Amino acid sequence: MKPVGIIANPASGKDIRRLVAYGSVFDNNEKVNIVRRVVLGLDAMGVKDIFFMPDYFGIGVRAMEDLNVAVKAHFLEMKIENAPDDSARAAGILSQLGAACIVTLGGDGTNRVVAKTCGATPLLPISTGTNNVFPTMVEGTLAGMAAGVTALNSSPRPEFIRQVPRLVLRHGTEIVDIALIDVVVSKPGFIASRAIWDIATLQEIFLCRAEPGSIGFSSVGGHMSHLSSADGKGLHIIIGPGPYEVKAPIAPGLIREVPVKSFRLFSPGEAIPLSHTPAMIALDGERERIEGKKNRVIIEIEVEGPWVVDIPRTLRYAAEQRLFLNPKQLRR
Amino acid sequence: MQLSKRKLLEMYKKMVTIREFEQSLSEAVAGGTLPGFVHLGIGQEAVHVGVAYALRPTDWVSSTHRDHGMLIARGADIKRMRAEIFGKVTGYCKGKGGSMHLAVYDKGAPGCNGILGPSQTINNGIALALKKRGQGDIAVVLFGDGAAHRGEFHEALNLASCWKLPALAICVNNQYAISVCVDDACAIEDIAARSTGYGIPGLVVDGNDVMAVYEAITETAKSIREGKGPALLELKTRRFKGHFEGDPQSYKTPEEVAEEMQNDPIPTFAKQLLEREITTEKVLKTIVDDVKKELQAAIEFAEQSDYPPLEEIYTDLFYEERRAV
Amino acid sequence: MREITYAEAIREALRHEMTLDDNVFVFGEDVGAFGGCFGVTAGLYDKFGPERVMDTPISEAAIMGAALGAALMGLRPVPEIMFVDFTTVCFDYLTNQAPKVRYMCGGQVAKLPLVVRTTTGGWIRAAGQHSQSLEGWFTQVPGLKVVMPATPHDAKGLLTASLRDNNPVLYIEHKVLYQMPGPVPTEEYLIPLGQAEVKKEGADVTLISYSLMLNKTLKAAEQLAGEGINAEVVDLRTLSPLDHDTLARSVQKTHKAVVIQEAVEMGGVAAQVVKSLVDSSFDYLDAPIKTVAAGNTVIPFSPPLEDAMLPSVEKIIAAVKAIVS
Numbered sequence: 001m002k003p004v005g006i007i008a009n010p011a012s013g014k015d016i017r018r019l020v021a022y023g024s025v026f027d028n029n030e031k032v033n034i035v036r037r038v039v040l041g042l043d044a045m046g047v048k049d050i051f052f053m054p055d056y057f058g059i060g061v062r063a064m065e066d067l068n069v070a071v072k073a074h075f076l077e078m079k080i081e082n083a084p085d086d087s088a089r090a091a092g093i094l095s096q097l098g099a100a101c102i103v104t105l106g107g108d109g110t111n112r113v114v115a116k117t118c119g120a121t122p123l124l125p126i127s128t129g130t131n132n133v134f135p136t137m138v139e140g141t142l143a144g145m146a147a148g149v150t151a152l153n154s155s156p157r158p159e160f161i162r163q164v165p166r167l168v169l170r171h172g173t174e175i176v177d178i179a180l181i182d183v184v185v186s187k188p189g190f191i192a193s194r195a196i197w198d199i200a201t202l203q204e205i206f207l208c209r210a211e212p213g214s215i216g217f218s219s220v221g222g223h224m225s226h227l228s229s230a231d232g233k234g235l236h237i238i239i240g241p242g243p244y245e246v247k248a249p250i251a252p253g254l255i256r257e258v259p260v261k262s263f264r265l266f267s268p269g270e271a272i273p274l275s276h277t278p279a280m281i282a283l284d285g286e287r288e289r290i291e292g293k294k295n296r297v298i299i300e301i302e303v304e305g306p307w308v309v310d311i312p313r314t315l316r317y318a319a320e321q322r323l324f325l326n327p328k329q330l331r332r
Numbered sequence: 333m334q335l336s337k338r339k340l341l342e343m344y345k346k347m348v349t350i351r352e353f354e355q356s357l358s359e360a361v362a363g364g365t366l367p368g369f370v371h372l373g374i375g376q377e378a379v380h381v382g383v384a385y386a387l388r389p390t391d392w393v394s395s396t397h398r399d400h401g402m403l404i405a406r407g408a409d410i411k412r413m414r415a416e417i418f419g420k421v422t423g424y425c426k427g428k429g430g431s432m433h434l435a436v437y438d439k440g441a442p443g444c445n446g447i448l449g450p451s452q453t454i455n456n457g458i459a460l461a462l463k464k465r466g467q468g469d470i471a472v473v474l475f476g477d478g479a480a481h482r483g484e485f486h487e488a489l490n491l492a493s494c495w496k497l498p499a500l501a502i503c504v505n506n507q508y509a510i511s512v513c514v515d516d517a518c519a520i521e522d523i524a525a526r527s528t529g530y531g532i533p534g535l536v537v538d539g540n541d542v543m544a545v546y547e548a549i550t551e552t553a554k555s556i557r558e559g560k561g562p563a564l565l566e567l568k569t570r571r572f573k574g575h576f577e578g579d580p581q582s583y584k585t586p587e588e589v590a591e592e593m594q595n596d597p598i599p600t601f602a603k604q605l606l607e608r609e610i611t612t613e614k615v616l617k618t619i620v621d622d623v624k625k626e627l628q629a630a631i632e633f634a635e636q637s638d639y640p641p642l643e644e645i646y647t648d649l650f651y652e653e654r655r656a657v
Numbered sequence: 658m659r660e661i662t663y664a665e666a667i668r669e670a671l672r673h674e675m676t677l678d679d680n681v682f683v684f685g686e687d688v689g690a691f692g693g694c695f696g697v698t699a700g701l702y703d704k705f706g707p708e709r710v711m712d713t714p715i716s717e718a719a720i721m722g723a724a725l726g727a728a729l730m731g732l733r734p735v736p737e738i739m740f741v742d743f744t745t746v747c748f749d750y751l752t753n754q755a756p757k758v759r760y761m762c763g764g765q766v767a768k769l770p771l772v773v774r775t776t777t778g779g780w781i782r783a784a785g786q787h788s789q790s791l792e793g794w795f796t797q798v799p800g801l802k803v804v805m806p807a808t809p810h811d812a813k814g815l816l817t818a819s820l821r822d823n824n825p826v827l828y829i830e831h832k833v834l835y836q837m838p839g840p841v842p843t844e845e846y847l848i849p850l851g852q853a854e855v856k857k858e859g860a861d862v863t864l865i866s867y868s869l870m871l872n873k874t875l876k877a878a879e880q881l882a883g884e885g886i887n888a889e890v891v892d893l894r895t896l897s898p899l900d901h902d903t904l905a906r907s908v909q910k911t912h913k914a915v916v917i918q919e920a921v922e923m924g925g926v927a928a929q930v931v932k933s934l935v936d937s938s939f940d941y942l943d944a945p946i947k948t949v950a951a952g953n954t955v956i957p958f959s960p961p962l963e964d965a966m967l968p969s970v971e972k973i974i975a976a977v978k979a980i981v982s
Binding site for chain 2: 731753767
């Protein structure tokens, strides 16, 4: 029985899209409840150890309070800086500890950071952020049970985990950052409130998935050329006056007409330079970096991105293996 | 949010002016020449300048004892501010208010209230008047993490929300209320989360990044001007000096103090400006030199000004006994 | 002359002022459609609407803060605090805030037209926390005027004058007087603040009082006249500032004085009147100055206890007879 890791990002109410759009507040108390349900699911599967990333709100601590379970909770020994880097460091430690999977509570931003350091450890992302293309809307108990199933075997089975692509940002040959869904390039400005809601300064968008059923900039691609995470290709869109205008839900409650000059699919191995520098780069919905004139910035798609637990397939596998049929057997 | 290069450099100059002004008060305290108490806002310049530049001159901004910088950012004359802090008749309040009651009404700044809490309820009255004027102006009030626990916080936001007043409440959370850390005084992590109790939007903002502050205030103000009702913003920042100048900050470890000062909003902004090639090191240095000259003039002005005549003890109490400045 | 009640007189003054100036507005708990808990604002909501007659939540601090902020901006708010006993929960605004703002900003604020209406007094069996007379506390606040009308005629004239005074005024009505009728001119008239009135001329003793007790004092004077004692009755009308001249003139004529207040003895206005007379007229006094006040205790609920604890006509007569043979 392998251990399972939980990274719950307590950052709440910091997203300016709550103000300029109609983004919701995801209450930290609600996250505690979700984690409780995850823990109960893990416990039911006989998982012995859970490793929590510590956080200032104490999501893990509060979740475990008064919970009558056999599973033991451990808190990673790490300094909390209340910065995105906390999640990256936690993921690295969990990967080293040999966690069967890492359950994450957060949006695209949280998962992007975790994906940088989790290595081959699969992620089980539960949606609680504002932009939620990467994580899934899944009930916590089922997520916990699915995570427990991944912990039962000594190595992950292809039946229930799959590798999804990622976009990489290079300076020359060095990878400087990654994105799990989109890289949005705008005219230079300030990182400031991080979120993007003003389309007037957009220049180009790179996507590694484009589904019309998503909120965020990947929906711009989704209405022109459906691209699933299994297709292994990227979509490059140049923004500007042109033949198309896409009516896209770029943020919760914010639907904008985005002018598209051109778009094309691109494959792994194609190194695409930014059309203009200097530029402001947003990764997975958040302004992240400035690229100066002298930087030679390349975007590529890699099919070997993070591993993700496919929950319905995991539970179907468990059913096929009759894992839930004789619960008494699991407790050995 | 496209600010011109000129505006950005003006903002930088304002931040430097605030820093130098506050530093000079610190030196006066050390030299024993400053009467009473000052509460320096060193480290909070991004809050002052970000807020001021996001607002209209016709908006109103009430602030705290730590906000000399807010008045400076709104355009107050540092000569008259220094004169007031030293109790001279040429000060904005004829020397009768001092640092703790410094106000500049013709810049829409009722200034500092010596009691924590009332500024939040008084702001509602200002907002009510602005609403009746119908020009889309808003009433902003800054208060600290400590004042967020006074009853007025609750009464003010509830009333503002019920009456849909154009009020913007900004909690400047610098983590400490004198010596008590907000972790020990506040039941929750983010004071902005209390906004849900009043049915109004709440947002946490990085108070050390002047552009993040500018952007958040601009967007929030836009929403309030459109009649959507009040909002609560929380700007997280740090004060580098003690509660009052002279407070050795025994409640912070030296490591914590060193860490705080890593997030200095002025070099952060300078770096952003240089990275984007908006300006050069040379220009920034010229700005600092100009500020130092202007500050020296203010220091001399205050020194050479007189104290108020003794008759001023009894004037301005009633309308019929006003005396022109 | 036509007779109207004390409450109607107050309402008439308010309605007149609200008609003359759109900036005048009334707000408080239940003042709107309900007409106020004592019915004083009845009908104003129907005439002026919800923008000028506003109901508020139970938030005295928010009410007073909004009033002060509005007055700073040139509006003329008339907030109502239902019972003077509740001024305790917004005490800051009547002490640290409104009375000091003009002074502390050195006169940057000129007009501060803020009239706070509230009700005082016992005899309604509402016990310890709804029956008090607290005017004494407020007379010790420089910058605040305290007005207490005793008759419908004075209520209208004093309220109009208060509303036009451009200073913070605490206008205290007596609950028991609301239904008392009296002659009131239909036209507008002002009674100057800070001016006492001789309500009845006499030569044997000066009886000084205000509010409900002034009416009991007049009754006592009537009874005393039947016994050959001709009392002069002075109504203070404004408690702060005191009209020292009228008091001196009367006592220098009669050589004896009794001061009557409903409030608890200790710390009340009567003591201040005694001081005024000692300062101005010590050499004219033929007897010690007597005071009649409530006992130094909490107002009890039980009716016979309340009646015995508060001052009465009998106690006034007894005090007079102690110094007038």
